[in-house]
Amino acid sequence: MADDFETEIDTDVEADEAEDTVAASEMGASARTLRGRIDTQRIVAFGVLPAMTxxxxxxxxxxxxxxxxxxAVDTARVESVAAARDATVAILSYRADTVEADLTAARDRITGAFLDSYTDLVDRTVIPGARAxxxxxxxxxxxxxxxxAEADHAVVLVFVDQTITMEGSAPSSTASSLRVTLDKVGERWLVSGFDPV
Structure with a gap:
């Protein structure tokens, strides 16, 4: 009977050890699963979400x-077309009796190398011819x-109807098109090129 009792105790001890091993194994698996969930949550919380943000x-x-x-480009497009229209009319319109004042006022709409060539042409040819x-x-x-069009530079195609009147003659009309180049200087669009097309 003592042998049976010892066998029973050994069996109980082995069973308890087996249960402890299984329990420890399950706790380890549970702890690993919990740790895995925590690691995944940390990756999402500290990696994925900030990266997405x-x-x-x-x-x-x-x-x-x-x-x-x-x-800015859309605004430049609208403003440059309006400036090209106004400048073209100012550059190409004058009256014989006010030619100098008219064309001097037009210079205010011009910039760069074109201003120099325009001034030279107007002073040497246009003003004396208009007066004479x-x-x-x-x-x-x-x-x-x-x-x-860009924020500070634009090119505009302008169609022009021009009526020319000489003293003692009937008016004559011409139609032409111009490629007007403009640069934004400060807050104003000024003509920097004025080429026939």
């Missing part, structure tokens, strides 16, 4: 920058369109 912020910033840049022959011109711009 930064990505969204960068994307939103790029979209805003593109919108602002496009808005009683020449007056009236320009009208029926249409104008933007060819290209």
């Amino acid at each position: 930064v990505g969204l912020a960068v994307g939103a910033g790029l979209l805003l920058w593109k919108y602002v840049a496009q808005d 022959k009683g020449i007056s011109t009236e320009a009208r711009v029926p249409a104008a369109a933007s060819v290209s």
